[in-house]
Amino acid sequence: MIKKRVLCCSMLLSVLILSKLYSSTKPKAEEDPLRKALLEQVEKRKATLALSPEKQKEAYYSSITFANEDVPLHSPAVEAKFEKYLARFSYRNQQSYDLHKKAEKHLPKIAAILKSHGIPEDFKYIPIIESDMNPQITSHKGAGGYWQFMPATARLYGLKVNGAVDERKDLTKSTHAAARYLKSLYQEFGDWTLVAAAYNVGGGSLKGTIRRQGVKDYYKLRLNQETGSYVYKLVSVKQVIENPYKHGYKRYAQQEDSYQNISERNLL
Missing domain, CATH: 1.10.530.10 (Lysozyme)
Structure with a gap:
């Protein structure tokens, strides 16, 4: 469980760093192949986080109710x-x-x-x-x-x-x-x-x-x-x-x- 949390945190940190690095680039850099590849990597990591077992479980459990009352x-x-x-x-x-x-x-x-x-x-x-x-x-x-x-x-x-x-x-x-x-x-x-x-x-x-x-x-x-x-x-x-x-x-x-x-x- 600890390893999973560490991995999840490291992936989030990577997303934040990459977003910070490229948020202030000039418009002409949009054609930069390296930037494009890195942004694609960021999106893939975001998708991985969204699909992680921890996130899936969290979303599922938050939907569970009994007689319209939260469990x-x-x-x-x-x-x-x-x-x-x-x-x-x-x-x-x-x-x-x-x-x-x-x-x-x-x-x-x-x-x-x-x-x-x-x-x-x-x-x-x-x-x-x-x-x-x-x-x-x-x-x-x-x-x-x-x-x-x-x-x-x-x-x-x-x-x-x-x-x-x-x-x-x-x-x-x-x-x-x-x-x-x-x-x-x-x-x-x-x-x-x-x-x-x-x-x-x-x-x-x-x-x-x-x-x-x-x-x-x-x-x-x-x-x-x-x-x-x-x-x-x-x-x-x-x-x-x-x-x-x-x-x-x-x-x-x-x-x-x-x-x-x-x-x-x-x-x-």
Whole structure:
């Protein structure tokens, strides 16, 4: 890393020196072959700097958000944790396209329902993290369905859960219920990142943690391992779904990645 920074600095210094040497030359020197060659070299070095892995990473990370809120990847601790979970969801570790197949099948419908309730689209990734889009999964605590609702919470937000019917397994009905629950959490916390954390650990538990620690920033709170990794998992899944080529899912990249369309062209 130090060698890369030294190289980068030396290239910048070279650009500055060459620019200084030739900025005050007379107009007739424009035909000077040596000057022309040196200016071409300067432009090539500028292009090299723009394309460097460090610059590419910086631009990419600055584009990453969750629910339209910035993810503070300038923090070394946040960056390290994000990269840990991003690597888990990359093709190198998954070695499967199941994630993208499930996303293609279910996420448009989930996103449309969330939008109808005014919920940010990024919450559509919760069922992937919670149940892997498998409605038959039930946790040891009794949470079930796509959104892994506890029975009492499911009933509170309009779902039927009894011996004969379990609407937690109905994607449409459970998504409407999840949207209502997320909206109530936002009214309580006023921050979508905290809403995601509260969805995992429960609103009362998160409020207690915030009160005890005097901190209302998800990325600075000391949380249990599951909740402390929850938003990082959501952001990581979002990245591999929206940028399949960048994260190794090349067979699924039928068009340019979302990040490339928005940010990378500006960098280049």
